[in-house]
Amino acid sequence: MDSFPLLSLVVPFYNEEEMIGQFFARVIPELARIPDIRFEIVCVNDGSRDRTLDHLVAASRRDGRVRVIDLTRNFGKEAALTAAIHEARGDLIVPFDADLQDPPDVIGRLVDKWREGYDVVLARRVDRNADSLLKQWTAKSFYHVHNDVADVKIPENVGDFRLFTRTVCEALKALPESCRFMKGLFAWVGYRTAVVDYVREARAAGKTHFSGWKLWNFALEGITSFSTLPLRVWTYLGLSVALLALACAFWLAVRTLIYGIDVPGYASLATAILLLGGIQLIGIGVLGEYIGRIYLESKGRPVYLVRQRFEGTAPHA
Ligand code: UDP
Numbered sequence: 001m002d003s004f005p006l007l008s009l010v011v012p013f014y015n016e017e018e019m020i021g022q023f024f025a026r027v028i029p030e031l032a033r034i035p036d037i038r039f040e041i042v043c044v045n046d047g048s049r050d051r052t053l054d055h056l057v058a059a060s061r062r063d064g065r066v067r068v069i070d071l072t073r074n075f076g077k078e079a080a081l082t083a084a085i086h087e088a089r090g091d092l093i094v095p096f097d098a099d100l101q102d103p104p105d106v107i108g109r110l111v112d113k114w115r116e117g118y119d120v121v122l123a124r125r126v127d128r129n130a131d132s133l134l135k136q137w138t139a140k141s142f143y144h145v146h147n148d149v150a151d152v153k154i155p156e157n158v159g160d161f162r163l164f165t166r167t168v169c170e171a172l173k174a175l176p177e178s179c180r181f182m183k184g185l186f187a188w189v190g191y192r193t194a195v196v197d198y199v200r201e202a203r204a205a206g207k208t209h210f211s212g213w214k215l216w217n218f219a220l221e222g223i224t225s226f227s228t229l230p231l232r233v234w235t236y237l238g239l240s241v242a243l244l245a246l247a248c249a250f251w252l253a254v255r256t257l258i259y260g261i262d263v264p265g266y267a268s269l270a271t272a273i274l275l276l277g278g279i280q281l282i283g284i285g286v287l288g289e290y291i292g293r294i295y296l297e298s299k300g301r302p303v304y305l306v307r308q309r310f311e312g313t314a315p316h317a
């Protein structure tokens with residue numbers, strides 16, 4: 001039995017106390033049904049302020065296949081997921097959300113696909129009706145903008161839910177950056193990839209941790225981590241404006257020679273100054289986005305800190 005591959009379900013938990021009972025009740029039987037596989041559930045408690053940790057530890061006492069990694073504070077989902085991937089011991093790794101938005105029975109289908117010989121199996125949502133219209137629209141726009149400017153394309157409607165092998169996991173772990181935009185990193189490593197379609201459900205309990213502002217910053221993180229186009233665009237913008245100004249100057253000179261000096265144009269002057277000032281500030285802002293990230297990376301701080309690990313000791317069914 002020990003020769004069966006081990007599947008690590010890696011799950012970040014942040015203030016999910018209402019979810020935990022349902023979570024294990026649904027996920028464990030579903031994993032147990034997958035033939036010829038052993039499994040572990042690596043739960044990372046991302047500095048929850050409710051009783052999430054107690055519930056997780058209790059679960060790991062009941063079932064030896066549940067492991068709990070307690071981080072020292074809330075590091076954010078990407079960091080928690082990074083921690084979970086680092087701690088996973090499986091031959092197959094499946095990142096999973098605690099809120100059961102991704103139906104657990106899809107895991108079996110991912111494994112089936114993996115048996116056909118793929119290194120990565122993506123779970124793609126076929127409809128996002130569970131999300132609000134605004135979220136659907138912003139998500140769509142993000143994928144479009146990101147994929148237009150970034151060298152590494154991220155597949156649309158694919159979240160972190162996927163299956164990948166130990167080889168891919170080691171490749172991910174070897175990436176040194178501390179800004180972990182996981183969707184991008186997953187895409188960056190490549191490997192033989194297949195896709196499985198599924199329908200995403202609404203959150204089973206609790207509420208989302210991602211407000212509009214957080215998602216906006218997340219999108220910026222994604223684009224700045226994987227593209228330098230926003231930096232380079234200023235050269236061309238500056239060049240175009242300078243050329244335009246030259247043409248304008250030439251035209252003004254010619255006009256003065258022919259018609260003489262007319263009434264000075266304060267309005268056009270003010271507009272030009274304001275417009276250029278605005279453009280320059282945007283440019284500086286974009287520089288700031290990148291410099292901020294260089295600054296963060298240069299400190300070389302770890303992505304997360306572990307306070308304690310709880311290994312399930314109970315023999316499992
Ligand atoms: N999460 C986390 N740390 C955070 C925020 C979220 O570990 O700072 C976890 C959360 O517990 C859940 C997953 O990340 O398991 C996805 O969060 P959520 O469902 O709120 O995101 P959404 O599905 O709305 O994008």
Ligand code: MG
Pocket residue numbers: 097099101203208
């Ligand atoms: Mg969710």
